[in-house]
Amino acid sequence: xxxxxxxxxxxxxxxxxxxxxxxxxxxxxxxxxxxxxxxxxxxxxxxxxxxxxxxxxxxxxxxxxxxxxxxxxxxxxxxxxxxxxxxxxxxxxxxxxxxxxxxxxxxxxxxxxxxxxxxxxxxxxxxxxxxxxxxxxxxxxxxxxxxxxxxxxxxxxxxxxxxxxxxxxxxxxxxxxxxxxxxxxxxxxxxxxxxxxxxxxxxxxxxxxxxxxxxxxxxxxxxxxxxxxxxxxxxxxxxxxxxxxxxxxxxxxxxxxxxxxxxxxxxxxxxxxxxxxxxxxxxxxxxxxxxxxxxxxxxxxxxxxxxxxxxxxxxxxxxxxxxxxxxxxxxxxxxxxxxxxxxxxxxxxxxxxxxxxxxxxxxxxxxxxxxxxxxxxxxxxxxxxxxxxxxxxxxxxxxxxxxxxxxxxxxxxxxxxxxxxxxxxxxxxxxxxxxxxxxxxxxxxxxxxxxxxxxxxxxxxxxxxxxxxxxxxxxxxxxxxxxxxxxxxxxxxxxxxxxxxxxxxxxxxxxxxxxxxxxxxxxxxxxxxxxxxxxxxxxxxxxxxxxxxxxxxxxxxxxxxxxxxxxxxxxxxxxxxx
RNA sequence: GCGUUCGUAGCUCAGUUGAAUAGAGCGUUGCCCUCCGAAGGCAAAGGCCGCGGGUUUGAAUCCCGCCGAGCGCACCA
Numbered sequence: 001x002x003x004x005x006x007x008x009x010x011x012x013x014x015x016x017x018x019x020x021x022x023x024x025x026x027x028x029x030x031x032x033x034x035x036x037x038x039x040x041x042x043x044x045x046x047x048x049x050x051x052x053x054x055x056x057x058x059x060x061x062x063x064x065x066x067x068x069x070x071x072x073x074x075x076x077x078x079x080x081x082x083x084x085x086x087x088x089x090x091x092x093x094x095x096x097x098x099x100x101x102x103x104x105x106x107x108x109x110x111x112x113x114x115x116x117x118x119x120x121x122x123x124x125x126x127x128x129x130x131x132x133x134x135x136x137x138x139x140x141x142x143x144x145x146x147x148x149x150x151x152x153x154x155x156x157x158x159x160x161x162x163x164x165x166x167x168x169x170x171x172x173x174x175x176x177x178x179x180x181x182x183x184x185x186x187x188x189x190x191x192x193x194x195x196x197x198x199x200x201x202x203x204x205x206x207x208x209x210x211x212x213x214x215x216x217x218x219x220x221x222x223x224x225x226x227x228x229x230x231x232x233x234x235x236x237x238x239x240x241x242x243x244x245x246x247x248x249x250x251x252x253x254x255x256x257x258x259x260x261x262x263x264x265x266x267x268x269x270x271x272x273x274x275x276x277x278x279x280x281x282x283x284x285x286x287x288x289x290x291x292x293x294x295x296x297x298x299x300x301x302x303x304x305x306x307x308x309x310x311x312x313x314x315x316x317x318x319x320x321x322x323x324x325x326x327x328x329x330x331x332x333x334x335x336x337x338x339x340x341x342x343x344x345x346x347x348x349x350x351x352x353x354x355x356x357x358x359x360x361x362x363x364x365x366x367x368x369x370x371x372x373x374x375x376x377x378x379x380x381x382x383x384x385x386x387x388x389x390x391x392x393x394x395x396x397x398x399x400x401x402x403x404x405x406x407x408x409x410x411x412x413x414x415x416x417x418x419x420x421x422x423x424x425x426x427x428x429x430x431x432x433x434x435x436x437x438x439x440x441x442x443x444x445x446x447x448x449x450x451x452x453x454x455x456x457x458x459x460x461x462x463x464x465x466x467x468x469x470x471x472x473x474x475x476x477x478x479x480x481x482x483x484x485x486x487x488x489x490x491x492x493x494x495x496x497x498x499x500x501x502x503x504x505x506x507x508x509x510x511x512x513x514x515x516x517x518x519x520x521x522x523x524x525x526x527x528x529x530x531x532x533x534x535x536x537x538x539x540x541x542x543x544x545x546x547x548x549x550x551x552x553x554x555x556x557x558x559x560x561x562x563x564x565x566x567x568x569x570x571x572x573x574x575x576x577x578x
Numbered sequence: 579g580c581g582u583u584c585g586u587a588g589c590u591c592a593g594u595u596g597a598a599u600a601g602a603g604c605g606u607u608g609c610c611c612u613c614c615g616a617a618g619g620c621a622a623a624g625g626c627c628g629c630g631g632g633u634u635u636g637a638a639u640c641c642c643g644c645c646g647a648g649c650g651c652a653c654c655a
Contacts, residue, residue, distance in 0.1 A: 040598070050597060052636090062597095082598065127655070167655055199654095266655095294653050305581070305651085312653040319655045347582060348650050373583065374649070414591075417583060419648060421590070426604095435603070441617055452614045510594075522592070525603080536610085536619040555614095578617075 002097060002502055006047045006087045007036045013072035022068045024058035038499070045079065045086035046499050052083040094498045095484035101501060101557040102482045106564060109152075109508045116154040120330050121147050123341040124258075125162040128246045129173045131206055132395040135375045137256075138420060139341050140395075141411035142372065144258040145517045146339075148569050153512035158335070159260045162326060165242055166266040167319065173245075174238030176202040180211035181237075182229050185222075206394075210244045252396055256404055257571045266322050269329070275317055278325040278360070279310060287359045302355035302364075320349070324356040331362050338367045339515070347371050370515055372416045378423040398424065402434075405572045409436035412570060413521035435525050439562065440575055442528035446559035447576040449540050450475070453552055469541050469548060478549060479556055487550035494538070494554055500530045504561050508569075517569075524565045531558050 011031055017023050039048045051069070052062040062083025070080050079086045101108045123143030124136055132140070143159065150157045179201070182189045191203040214237075215222065225231035246263075253260070269275055279295070282288050287298040293313035297320075300307050310321050330338050342349070350371070354364040377393055399407050401424065413435065414420050454475055457466045470478070478486075489495075507523045510516075540551040563574040 035595075037594085040601080044598075048598085052597060053595095055635090084598065129655095164655060169655055292653080296653095309653045314653080316653090318653070322655095344583065344649050346650080351581095371583080371649095376648090418591075419584080423590090437617065438603090441615080445615055445618080449614050455614095514594090518592090522602085529602085532618055533620085535614085536616095539614065541614050578615085 013069045024060040026058040045088040047087045099484040109504045111509045117336040118156045119337045120335040127164045137395040138411045141408045161260045177237045177241045180207040184211045275325040299355035304351040373419040375420045439528045443562045443574045444578045497530045
């Protein structure tokens, strides 16, 4: 609103100046070329625009352009320094922003007039062969925050988890469970010690409770085979372990407030015939050839660096084949756009999946893959590499230690392109360093002030009681019927705070369009910081009722925006007391 | 070797399509509670923006080369 007012004024001035021939050789201007920015130094003003980029068209110096434009602007609000035109909003504009926050409330910051799409967002998509590790936590947090953000933006978002429940790893799981069951039954067996053989098993402890559960729920079957586990059909063990692990995973997702619309089983994809259909379709496209007994997809024709096997010599499909069918199926379900969150260790797959979509006649640009760098665990100052099955620290352990709020916030607060160092000791012992507490504290503080406004006062020295500065009814009707003209804003710190509130709108828009959710985390920290400054500089409750009302309005607006960002976007609680 | 993501303050990281004195948090040092939550605020110190070229009126940002780190490079998933 303030920003819009500013840029509109500038652009109008620009058009009039061109018409009057005051801008040298410049004959036209396309709206949107000049981008308003927040000056680094607040002394310059609230917003600024740099006109240097027009110099090449006007063929006159940036300073002259700026001064020419100033003739068309309100000199009380605009100043020129070098090639910059600086703007300082008047109090009316600031108060109007507060009014906007109250009017829109939960919808404050929702972009208007934007193109929206029907999006399928796929993330985590782990094997159901064990508990989530810390790395999965990053995709869980990022995915669910991104889903919240895109929905708020206006998109229709469908969240899906692709279960890799087909293929050899499920066999490995079943065989590993067999060993654990035999151990529980008293047999002296163990996993192979040879490293290459050991890779065919999941030797983690987590299958022990699964084995116990299996024994107590399959007494009859075990009696039938006289406790000879080798006589039990492997598929029984595979299914049992798989279902158990899926359940464990989903319970943790619930706890993390990660809500999928659907869990899509790879196995059903095979069973439905969609995978073989896809292979046939690719064959018809003429991009399949045979070599060494296997079927190859000529993905190099579409920019991949080499061709890929689509059907192995033994007749089975590769993982890629199913993934191609899965992505084709997503588009067949009518989505405009597919967004996948993948770990950077899968980046080699981007080209081949896009190639396959193109070969099948789909638009590969509908697939947007967000590659996330991995998570390093830092224990006692030492980095522990998160190899696939070694040094596994489970996500559940982490959540137990630091809580859901901190997990979600920490996993979301870094650019997806940077490796996330998760210092577990620091997260455990020193909660002060958690930015999430800083933000939550600001919210609790705002709530506390608002409680005091409607509470009876007691003089500490005399013990004398005085009525609440405002009654609850008075406060509620003040907020719900708020008019910008009701308040007089006088304080400079309030200016910065209100401008920060306005920034929420552009942060939401940019964050959603670039899929960079960490900017929301940064923003909410900055807003909290501005609020803490404001709090220290200004007493809200005072005998000057007009001033108090103005400040109460600001506190209420800040509380609203922090709560919206935390609860509706980041999925982090906004406590009223801590 | 090829591909890819990085390299900015002691540490962890921001830095929009190039533009005003390169920013924040943590840590360090010094201040600020008779009064709405000090889990806070204010201030200071701390930088060849990995290195070297190039483009530009102007480069942390764009281009090239080099150095260093992570992740890939299966008829595994």
